[in-house]
Amino acid sequence: MALNELIQREQDERVRALTHTPTFLVVAGSLPGLFVATSAVDGFAIGAVSAASILAMAILARPLRAVTGRFAYIPVTLTVSVTIAILLGFALRVIDPVVHEDLGIYVTLAALNAMAMTFVSCDGFAAAPTAKSSLATALFAAVCTCATLTFVGFINGMFATGQVFGLTMTELAATPIAIFGKPAGSLLIMALVATFVQSIESAVAISRKQSEGGER
8 A cells, every 4th residue: 555655746746847837838838829829910819818717726725725625616616717708709799800710619629728727726835936826827728828829829920921021021921831820730730839937947947956066
């Protein structure tokens, strides 16, 4: 029994080490919106909806836990999360109907990000570089999600249509790269973003260890 508990504890620590990182926040927050991040405008729109949903549910996580029972918490939280995503969709439709039409059902799927943030906020989840506050971690995740999806959309639009900040680059428009503007291209860009964030995270960790070793 003691051996099983030790193995379980070690596995829990490994999962915690994986999820309590900026890289995990960037990837987890951006995945549901990758399919429709095909231009900078669409990427920013789905990123903003996802970010707003994450922040709203992170704020409501503990109040909802306080007013609902153990078995009612999940359905109530899901209902609230979807309602927020739908309201954000209505707002987006008023602001820009064309973009709303482009995003389609993926606006509502932003509720998935919000649901995940609800659970981790209730558990006091906090990751670097905001390891002292779960709400600050939610804010960091929201900002990273919006920035990442905007970047993914920008790269997709640039290589698929030649559009850069509303201007058409003739060379890119004449020879579009087929993989971009599709889910496969979005995943490729996401992998590059995750690699970049992971490299910064690793560099910071190495620098911290070297400074700690120098102080000793």
